Amino acid sequence: MSKNVQSARSDQTQKGQQEQILKVENLRKTFGGITAVADVSFHVQKGSITGLIGPNGAGKSTTFDLITGVQRPDGGEVEFNDTEITGYRSDQVANQGLVRTFQIARELSEMTVLENLMLAPQNQAGEAVWRAVLPRARTRVVEQEKELREQAWEMLELFEIEHVAHESAGNLSGGQRKLLEMARVLMTDPEMVLLDEPLAGVNPTLEEKLIDRLHTLKEQGYTFLFVEHDMDVIMNNCDTVIVMHQGSVLTEGQPDAVKNNDKVLDAYLGEEVKI
Amino acid sequence: MSTGSIQARAEGWLGNNDVRLLVALALAIGGLYALFSVVLGFQLNGTVNTLRRVAFLSAIYAMLALALNLQWGYAGLFNLGAAGFMAIGVYTMGILTAPVTASPPGFGLPLPVAIVGAILMTGVIGGLAALPAIRLRADYLAIVTVAFSEIVRLTLRAPEFANTRIAGVAFGTGGATGLSLPSNPIRILFYTDPAATAPAPNALGAAIFSAVEPLGIEQTLVIGWAYVVVLCLCLGLLYWLMIRIGKSPFGRVLKSIREDQQVTQALGKDTRLFKIKTFALGCALMGLIAILWRLSGGYASPRMFKPIQTFYIFIALFIGGTGSPTGSIVGGALFASLLFEGPSFIRRVVAEYLQLSNAPDTLVGALAQLGTLDVTPLLAYSVQDVSISALRLMLLGIVLVYLMQRHPDGLLGHRKAIASSVDLSQQATQEDDNE
Ligand SMILES: Nc1ncnc2c1ncn2[C@@H]1O[C@H](COP(=O)(O)OP(=O)(O)OP(=O)(O)O)[C@@H](O)[C@H]1O
Ligand SMILES: [Mg+2]
Numbered sequence: 050m051s052k053n054v055q056s057a058r059s060d061q062t063q064k065g066q067q068e069q070i071l072k073v074e075n076l077r078k079t080f081g082g083i084t085a086v087a088d089v090s091f092h093v094q095k096g097s098i099t100g101l102i103g104p105n106g107a108g109k110s111t112t113f114d115l116i117t118g119v120q121r122p123d124g125g126e127v128e129f130n131d132t133e134i135t136g137y138r139s140d141q142v143a144n145q146g147l148v149r150t151f152q153i154a155r156e157l158s159e160m161t162v163l164e165n166l167m168l169a170p171q172n173q174a175g176e177a178v179w180r181a182v183l184p185r186a187r188t189r190v191v192e193q194e195k196e197l198r199e200q201a202w203e204m205l206e207l208f209e210i211e212h213v214a215h216e217s218a219g220n221l222s223g224g225q226r227k228l229l230e231m232a233r234v235l236m237t238d239p240e241m242v243l244l245d246e247p248l249a250g251v252n253p254t255l256e257e258k259l260i261d262r263l264h265t266l267k268e269q270g271y272t273f274l275f276v277e278h279d280m281d282v283i284m285n286n287c288d289t290v291i292v293m294h295q296g297s298v299l300t301e302g303q304p305d306a307v308k309n310n311d312k313v314l315d316a317y318l319g320e321e322v323k324i
Numbered sequence: 325m326s327t328g329s330i331q332a333r334a335e336g337w338l339g340n341n342d343v344r345l346l347v348a349l350a351l352a353i354g355g356l357y358a359l360f361s362v363v364l365g366f367q368l369n370g371t372v373n374t375l376r377r378v379a380f381l382s383a384i385y386a387m388l389a390l391a392l393n394l395q396w397g398y399a400g401l402f403n404l405g406a407a408g409f410m411a412i413g414v415y416t417m418g419i420l421t422a423p424v425t426a427s428p429p430g431f432g433l434p435l436p437v438a439i440v441g442a443i444l445m446t447g448v449i450g451g452l453a454a455l456p457a458i459r460l461r462a463d464y465l466a467i468v469t470v471a472f473s474e475i476v477r478l479t480l481r482a483p484e485f486a487n488t489r490i491a492g493v494a495f496g497t498g499g500a501t502g503l504s505l506p507s508n509p510i511r512i513l514f515y516t517d518p519a520a521t522a523p524a525p526n527a528l529g530a531a532i533f534s535a536v537e538p539l540g541i542e543q544t545l546v547i548g549w550a551y552v553v554v555l556c557l558c559l560g561l562l563y564w565l566m567i568r569i570g571k572s573p574f575g576r577v578l579k580s581i582r583e584d585q586q587v588t589q590a591l592g593k594d595t596r597l598f599k600i601k602t603f604a605l606g607c608a609l610m611g612l613i614a615i616l617w618r619l620s621g622g623y624a625s626p627r628m629f630k631p632i633q634t635f636y637i638f639i640a641l642f643i644g645g646t647g648s649p650t651g652s653i654v655g656g657a658l659f660a661s662l663l664f665e666g667p668s669f670i671r672r673v674v675a676e677y678l679q680l681s682n683a684p685d686t687l688v689g690a691l692a693q694l695g696t697l698d699v700t701p702l703l704a705y706s707v708q709d710v711s712i713s714a715l716r717l718m719l720l721g722i723v724l725v726y727l728m729q730r731h732p733d734g735l736l737g738h739r740k741a742i743a744s745s746v747d748l749s750q751q752a753t754q755e756d757d758n759e
Contacts, residue, residue: 117590143592151590157583159740160576163748168580171592173573175745178601181572182565187745190572194746202751215749237592 070095070241070272071147076115076125078108085111087296089125093241093289098263098273100283100304103293104317109276110152112293113243117149118142130240144171146240150247152276154226158219162210162229165218166201169236173197204232207262209255223250228259235266244275248282260286284308292316342650349654353378353661360669364676369540376548378661383555384617385664386656389640390562390649391609396638397646398575399602400582402466405453406610406637408473409446411629413611414618415480416442418503419495428487428496428503435506439615443608450607451600458599470631481626502625505618510551514543551620558616559653562609566649567741576743578602636664639720642727645737654736663723667715 071093078086086108093099101109114120116127118139127135129147137145157165175181175190205211208228213221218229227247234242248256260282263273277283283290284304291301294316300307307313357378361371388406395401403409420438422430433441457468479485479497486499497503511518514529525533525543533543569575580588581595589595618624636659644655678700727734742748 119586119590138594139586139589140592140594143590148592149590151587155584155587157580157587159583160579161742161748164576164579164743167573167744167748168576168588169591175573176577176593176598178569178572178574178605181574181745182568191745194573194744198744198746198748199751201748233591 068095069093070130071116071274072126072128073112073116074126074128076112076127077123078111078115078120079123084296086115086122089293089296089298091291091298091301093272093274095272096267096270097288098267098275098286100287100290101274101276101293102278102280102283102290103299107293108296109293110245113149113245113276116142117147117243119149143237143239146238147243148234148237148239148241149243150227150230150234150245152245152249154223154230156218156221156226156229158217160218161215162205162218162221163198163201163214165229165233166204166236167194167197169233170197170200171237201236204236208232209258224252224255227251228255231259239271241272241274244273246276246278248277248279256282280308345650346653349657350379350382353382353657357661357669360673363673364669367540369542369545372541373545373548376545376552378665379552380548380555380620381660381664382657383552383559384613384656385637385640385660386653387555387559387562387613387616388610388637389644389652389656389659390559390566391606391613392637392641393646393649393652394566394569394609395603395606396641397648397652398570398582399578399599400462401454401458401599401603401606402462403469403603403606404466404631404634405469405471405473405476407629407631407633408469408476409450409607409610410614410617410633411473411476411480411624411626412449413442413446413608413614414505414624414629415497415503416445416611417615418505418624419497421506422495422503424494426504428498429494431495435509439612442615443612446611447604447608451604453607454600454603458596458603470634473629473631473634477626477629480629498625500626502623504623505621507622508547508551508620510554511547513550514547548620555616563649563653566652570649570741571743572745573743574598579743639663639724642734643723645731645734647740648734648736651734651736655734663716663719667719668712671712671715 069092073092074090076086076089078084089108089112101112103109111120115122115125118134118137118141121136125135126133129142129145132145134142134145134147142148157168160168173190174193175187180186180190202211202214205214208231210221210225210228210232213225218226221229227250231242231244231247248259251259263275263286267273287304289301290304290307292299292307292310292313299312299316300310302310354375357374358371361374366374388410392403392406395403417435417438419430420433420441421435422428422432424430424432431438453469453472454465457465481497481500483499485497486501487496488494507518509518511523514525514532515523516526517523529543532546536546577588577593577595577598580591580593581598585595618628640655640659641652642655643658644651644653731737
């Protein structure tokens with residue numbers, strides 16, 4: 050990451066430990082007869098690692114879709130950094146500094162790993178077609194491309210996938226694709242990242258390293274909300290845990306409190322739970 | 325820039341495999357048609373004219389394929405209305421340049437102004453036409469554009485607009501008869517007063533005409549070849565432009581839109597804007613290329629812009645392979661020379677050597693003789709003048725089936741250039757323009 054990015058992050062950490070970066074109120078979404086998200090409200094604290102858990106089909110991924118504008122909510126509000134972003138298109142959400150990964154890794158398979166990373170940064174000079182073409186304006190594009198290339202290589206090293214830098218993303222293994230997705234969203238220079246099961250398919254050694262990375266990045270001021278089915282990972286690494294069940298928030302709180310909550314146990318055992 | 329660096333650049337260019345490939349292809353096609361001419365017993369003038377026609381069509385289709393490749397190959401925008409946008413370009417130019425006193429009257433603007441106007445018009449209309457469909461799936465864009473192109477053609481053909489007056493301004497499309505266009509602008513190079521009926525050559529014209537006259541080469545042929553040279557320069561420029569776009573961050577976004585629009589959007593790119601810009605730019609280029617095409621003929625008519633025209637460009641693109649500018653040129657040249665022009669030459673060669681004078685009138689008549697293992701009537705039937713376009717279509721079908729089975733990515737489609745303005749294998753900051 051470039052130096053100015055890092056310093057911006059530490060500024061944020063200093064001033065905003067207690068701020069709520071993301072506020073979700075009464076979010077709702079139905080697909081035909083299925084209510085995927087019934088009524089979801091929660092807040093995420095700036096600079097935290099927050100876990101989002103729940104049985105399969107609880108509505109976690111759909112909640113991510115609603116927050117990031119991939120799907121339009123039927124009701125409810127999303128606020129990010131005190132800006133109401135309900136109904137924003139997903140590119141607008143991303144431009145606010147809120148990005149997400151997909152549960153099923155969606156690498157751009159015909160593009161190389163490096164191209165995937167170079168794509169991500171926002172507001173690139175060369176995204177204006179005339180600047181990309183006209184000789185004079187293009188010098189700036191080339192300058193910026195060099196900077197991005199350096200950032201991309203650093204990111205590859207951070208995630209230890211530099212040996213596949215020139216490989217087509219479609220040729221990566223499942224775990225490598227997950228790493229690529231994470232590296233790619235970080236290249237957008239976000240403030241907050243929503244990770245949908247980032248550790249699925251990643252081997253245990255690498256999993257530990259990745260979790261280490263999350264903590265390092267958290268120290269730099271990033272905020273993470275992540276979905277994960279491995280309870281140990283959630284309990285050991287999250288500041289707060291939100292539990293969803295059948296489209297609603299069952300409970301939220303410190304990992305210990307959540308772990309000992311009977312309702313959570315029942316939900317995971319597939320029993321009827323009163324919300 | 326010093327001479328040294330120019331020389332280095334030139335060497336770099338010639339060392340470039342793609343450029344070599346294109347030069348080799350041009351020589352091969354040229355050789356083939358020189359051979360046809362010899363077989364058919366053409367004089368020098370006829371041979372040179374054959375080569376001119378093939379080079380002209382190859383350059384035009386190569387450029388059209390490049391423009392379509394920008395939309396379909398780079399961004400995955402399925403434009404089935406290319407012919408319509410070509411028509412808009414040509415007709416806008418024609419109406420803007422037509423003298424106020426002509427029938428149908430026009431605006432009497434100078435050609436360069438009219439060309440700029442036509443490019444803008446095609447670009448803007450392209451952007452607007454794509455607007456409602458661009459958010460939907462690719463097939464909707466295809467439906468909208470093919471319908472749009474037919475609406476354009478039928479409007480241009482409609483007698484209501486042949487010679488009309490809207491808000492006090494008189495102009496017209498000429499309807500089904502067509503519209504006459506300015507004479508070939510390249511004539512300025514050779515004549516003092518190119519607009520005159522029997523113009524006098526200027527110094528350059530006189531020198532060249534008198535030099536080639538003993539060889540039996542006519543003035544129109546010199547002009548035709550000069551025009552082809554200009555077209556080849558345009559083609560080179562467009563090729564360079566497409567490579568630049570492909571390697572730019574803009575091209576990178578297009579590449580990713582083609583693969584997964586949702587992911588691209590989730591990374592903060594306003595995909596709608598990228599798509600509309602690309603579509604408009606592609607349409608504007610098609611308008612311009614169509615102008616270059618028709619300027620040499622001097623007139624335009626609605627029947628030149630039927631959907632089959634769009635189909636031809638797609639075939640050219642599929643032959644070369646989508647996504648690769650070099651492939652577009654290869655595809656355009658192969659399509660124009662072998663599939664488009666080839667059949668009529670084959671017909672002439674066959675007719676010359678088989679003495680096919682009494683071809684049967686119907687396919688049934690042609691097939692009837694097959695029972696006696698006599699293929700001549702069928703051959704004679706298929707190479708008649710009137711069945712050439714049918715033969716061409718049949719050939720296209722065979723080529724398409726073959727391509728789909730053996731080369732689904734086209735001849736060069738597997739070659740995907742890295743989308744970056746710098747060489748990505750370099751890690752440190754250094755001078756390395758990815759050209
Ligand atoms: N596009 C859709 N159309 C119809 N139903 C959907 C759609 N997306 C999700 N659903 C339904 O909504 C419910 C919630 O799905 P979601 O993917 O959000 O669950 P999840 O909590 O992410 O589950 P998992 O842990 O298995 O990933 C499920 O019943 C699912 O079938
Ligand atoms: Mg899910």
